Amino acid sequence: MSKQLEDFSKWYxxxxxxxxxxxxxxxxxxxAFKPDGYEIWEHxxxxxxxxFKETGHRNAYFPMLIPESFFQKxxxxxxxxxxxxxxxxxxxxxxxxxxxxxxPTSETMIGHLYSNWIKSYRDLPVLINQWANVxxxxxxxxPFIRTSEFLWQEGHTAHVDEEDARQETMQMLEIYKxxxxxxxxxxxxxxxxxxxxxxxxxxxTYSIEAMMKNGKxxxxxxxxxxGTKFAEAFNIxxxxxxxxxxxxxxxxxxxxxxxxxxxxxxxxxEQGLVLPPRIAPTQxxxxxxxxxxxxxxxxxxxxxxxxxLKAKGIRVCLDDSDQSxxxxxxxWELKGVPLRVELGPRxxxxxxxxxxxxxxxxxxxxxxxxxxxxxxQELTTMQTRLLEKARQFREANAYTHIESLAQLQQHxxxxxxxxxxxxxxxxxxxxxxxxxxxxxxETKYTSRNIPFNPPITKPTCIGCGYKxxxxxWFAQAY
Amino acid sequence: MSKQLEDFSKWYxxxxxxxxxxxxxxxxxxxAFKPDGYEIWEHxxxxxxxxFKETGHRNAYFPMLIPESFFQKxxxxxxxxxxxxxxxxxxxxxxxxxxxxxxPTSETMIGHLYSNWIKSYRDLPVLINQWANVxxxxxxxxPFIRTSEFLWQEGHTAHVDEEDARQETMQMLEIYKxxxxxxxxxxxxxxxxxxxxxxxxxxxTYSIEAMMKNGKxxxxxxxxxxGTKFAEAFNIxxxxxxxxxxxxxxxxxxxxxxxxxxxxxxxxxEQGLVLPPRIAPTQxxxxxxxxxxxxxxxxxxxxxxxxxLKAKGIRVCLDDSDQSxxxxxxxWELKGVPLRVELGPRxxxxxxxxxxxxxxxxxxxxxxxxxxxxxxQELTTMQTRLLEKARQFREANAYTHIESLAQLQQHxxxxxxxxxxxxxxxxxxxxxxxxxxxxxxETKYTSRNIPFNPPITKPTCIGCGYKxxxxxWFAQAY
Numbered sequence: 001m002s003k004q005l006e007d008f009s010k011w012y013x014x015x016x017x018x019x020x021x022x023x024x025x026x027x028x029x030x031x032a033f034k035p036d037g038y039e040i041w042e043h044x045x046x047x048x049x050x051x052f053k054e055t056g057h058r059n060a061y062f063p064m065l066i067p068e069s070f071f072q073k074x075x076x077x078x079x080x081x082x083x084x085x086x087x088x089x090x091x092x093x094x095x096x097x098x099x100x101x102x103x104p105t106s107e108t109m110i111g112h113l114y115s116n117w118i119k120s121y122r123d124l125p126v127l128i129n130q131w132a133n134v135x136x137x138x139x140x141x142x143p144f145i146r147t148s149e150f151l152w153q154e155g156h157t158a159h160v161d162e163e164d165a166r167q168e169t170m171q172m173l174e175i176y177k178x179x180x181x182x183x184x185x186x187x188x189x190x191x192x193x194x195x196x197x198x199x200x201x202x203x204x205t206y207s208i209e210a211m212m213k214n215g216k217x218x219x220x221x222x223x224x225x226x227g228t229k230f231a232e233a234f235n236i237x238x239x240x241x242x243x244x245x246x247x248x249x250x251x252x253x254x255x256x257x258x259x260x261x262x263x264x265x266x267x268x269x270e271q272g273l274v275l276p277p278r279i280a281p282t283q284x285x286x287x288x289x290x291x292x293x294x295x296x297x298x299x300x301x302x303x304x305x306x307x308x309l310k311a312k313g314i315r316v317c318l319d320d321s322d323q324s325x326x327x328x329x330x331x332w333e334l335k336g337v338p339l340r341v342e343l344g345p346r347x348x349x350x351x352x353x354x355x356x357x358x359x360x361x362x363x364x365x366x367x368x369x370x371x372x373x374x375x376x377q378e379l380t381t382m383q384t385r386l387l388e389k390a391r392q393f394r395e396a397n398a399y400t401h402i403e404s405l406a407q408l409q410q411h412x413x414x415x416x417x418x419x420x421x422x423x424x425x426x427x428x429x430x431x432x433x434x435x436x437x438x439x440x441x442e443t444k445y446t447s448r449n450i451p452f453n454p455p456i457t458k459p460t461c462i463g464c465g466y467k468x469x470x471x472x473w474f475a476q477a478y
Numbered sequence: 479m480s481k482q483l484e485d486f487s488k489w490y491x492x493x494x495x496x497x498x499x500x501x502x503x504x505x506x507x508x509x510a511f512k513p514d515g516y517e518i519w520e521h522x523x524x525x526x527x528x529x530f531k532e533t534g535h536r537n538a539y540f541p542m543l544i545p546e547s548f549f550q551k552x553x554x555x556x557x558x559x560x561x562x563x564x565x566x567x568x569x570x571x572x573x574x575x576x577x578x579x580x581x582p583t584s585e586t587m588i589g590h591l592y593s594n595w596i597k598s599y600r601d602l603p604v605l606i607n608q609w610a611n612v613x614x615x616x617x618x619x620x621p622f623i624r625t626s627e628f629l630w631q632e633g634h635t636a637h638v639d640e641e642d643a644r645q646e647t648m649q650m651l652e653i654y655k656x657x658x659x660x661x662x663x664x665x666x667x668x669x670x671x672x673x674x675x676x677x678x679x680x681x682x683t684y685s686i687e688a689m690m691k692n693g694k695x696x697x698x699x700x701x702x703x704x705g706t707k708f709a710e711a712f713n714i715x716x717x718x719x720x721x722x723x724x725x726x727x728x729x730x731x732x733x734x735x736x737x738x739x740x741x742x743x744x745x746x747x748e749q750g751l752v753l754p755p756r757i758a759p760t761q762x763x764x765x766x767x768x769x770x771x772x773x774x775x776x777x778x779x780x781x782x783x784x785x786x787l788k789a790k791g792i793r794v795c796l797d798d799s800d801q802s803x804x805x806x807x808x809x810w811e812l813k814g815v816p817l818r819v820e821l822g823p824r825x826x827x828x829x830x831x832x833x834x835x836x837x838x839x840x841x842x843x844x845x846x847x848x849x850x851x852x853x854x855q856e857l858t859t860m861q862t863r864l865l866e867k868a869r870q871f872r873e874a875n876a877y878t879h880i881e882s883l884a885q886l887q888q889h890x891x892x893x894x895x896x897x898x899x900x901x902x903x904x905x906x907x908x909x910x911x912x913x914x915x916x917x918x919x920e921t922k923y924t925s926r927n928i929p930f931n932p933p934i935t936k937p938t939c940i941g942c943g944y945k946x947x948x949x950x951w952f953a954q955a956y
Contacts, residue, residue: 086569
């Protein structure tokens, strides 16, 4: 087993700290996002936000504090969230008449407001997104993956009918899949959550699920069809074309800064981060090597490359500090910078530079005349390659041959003995909560989702052995 | 006196609600930013953020919750902010050991972290900005201008010495001035705050001050030189080149969503909003007029203009709804859309369209072949014109002839009797707090700032009549 996998949590924490992505703070479970960590989020935001706007959504901002009475209005919602809420009870030296929760999500506040904003079918659909901080006071936290305060976007839409709302729910899931696969280079399975894993208050929850390098799953995004549940709780009615009063159908959908954690756990290796070019704060680092200080042409040449890359909008850094090349290589590898260009006296004599991709073992010698084009190409190639590597890793660690709970237990045991990853397991499921519960209790595997496109269909339930209704991904999850 | 000025607050509230910028919420002093309101903020953010990055700053994100003990560390800071803090006292069903404040600003949390992040002169300067929500539980609130929760950016930088930190303080004030004048078309006076108006914990505070249409002042941005006060409170020391341990010098600077309110109060008129083109969510609206439904060429022509404007990145809307042209004109004027293009059968016969700028009385007939170019030009011209109009308004309502408190009182009384605006008053000040206090008590005028470039220099103190040390803008302020 690789050193990375021997103690994956330790590797993860050390890596994100060394790479300067975050720091702990004295507030339980709250981290500081340092510039290199936050910039990854900014690139994710740009990509998401553009797609939201292209599909007709607009941003808005709602109050962070939510009156306690709002939570009471949707029974499932309060049950799901109340164990995790922090409360403001006093302000400006006086106790509040009603406690105010720090939002864990905004369905209730937005439901209240939509009931005022929506009057007629002419007002629909309402397509609004919010970028915001949210709070869930969880017992076990892990930087980026699960923190007491995190950053996210939450879409909240209202529609004339179920069909329109369900179409929106699926559209947003597809956008999430596209960004996570194409921009973060993380392959995902899209599918439907089982009832026990649904969002508190949803009729149906859909998710995209990603496999980390230790075989655990991360729910990378969710999209919910909420039916008329929040419309009924908050009385969001509209006048139909037929002049009747009907409840709207609502959706909500979210992705969060846990995507940063996922990128690290999917692509990182023993040398540190490996960042996909599209979200890397620095995409290319230029490093002079050999006795470069005696040869001013080397820095001149690198300056020229630097300028040419900048002009093309590539995020480039020229490291002309006094450290040794070896030290610099380590530093920039740790930070996961996709491409490194080395230039020394011998390279210059040969009219070439060395190009090294973070995820590949070998350097390529590139003619100086072609270096900018080669870098541009390699950034694109690497982006695709990282997705492909992650896909291969996932296929190698997603098992489809398991038919029963006994076989799953055996599989997990064998993995432990052989120091391999037990990974994900595709299994049949009869649809009964009890069977899912049994799997969880005995193996810590939970249902991730019912994939839209499973590699194969499983005929028997992993719990009871009776006929399966669904084919489900099971995995240990963050 | 215009209807707008008769009851300016009423006009303001009605205007922002009719224009769909915001809504009240059940949480005291917290508003919802609706899409048209939030998009103004997004455009301000883009313009600010780009300039921050061009000057070497990077974004980060810090916890919103701040332990009570952090506030105790800087005496002036806690005195200034503690009356306004909301507190989290319980979370996940249990009381907290230490109360956590919702941040009113982040000097303390960031000070704590910088003391870990900064070790050596090599780490300096630290140039970090944060986009975040903040809380100040104020007694009197006004949408956008003063709300319990608001959105802002706060820059926090650390430097080797006073010179470097002061240079940063001034640089950021200049960036604020540039954005507010060039993008929001609001002329400002930049200058230094008097000690009584300083940020709690600052050595020196600088501000840009803007005049609203009712003559009141809004502090549109502030930049603080904090000296070593927070460095001492949080022990932020670094190893100098000379191998000594020294305190860093820090700065902080901020602008907030009150800029949205300022835009409305500076440019709005009785018909509603007037938005500068650079921040308007919709920059141009195309409206078919006359019997346009019988003449499909009209919509075809407008579609073509729509496409051409879109392609140029202009935010354009084609209003082909069933309402009457008059109704539409009103609606879009209310929303402050900078330019309106009308096209009817007669226009089409003459190969022209009518172009109307929101702030001008007359339409211009423009040849259809030139319409796109004319729109582009008019957007630029209007941007400059709005700044110029606001500047003229300010010059007309900024008084420099007042020498004494008695004269100021007489001036205010006369304004009331003549139904004019008392506006701003440039006055001499001896530097004593008592004189400032006296002006405030007797006239509600407070010192806005000591402008870097006053129109004239005033020789005698408005309070005591002795020799003035400074020339100060006094005004009623939001």
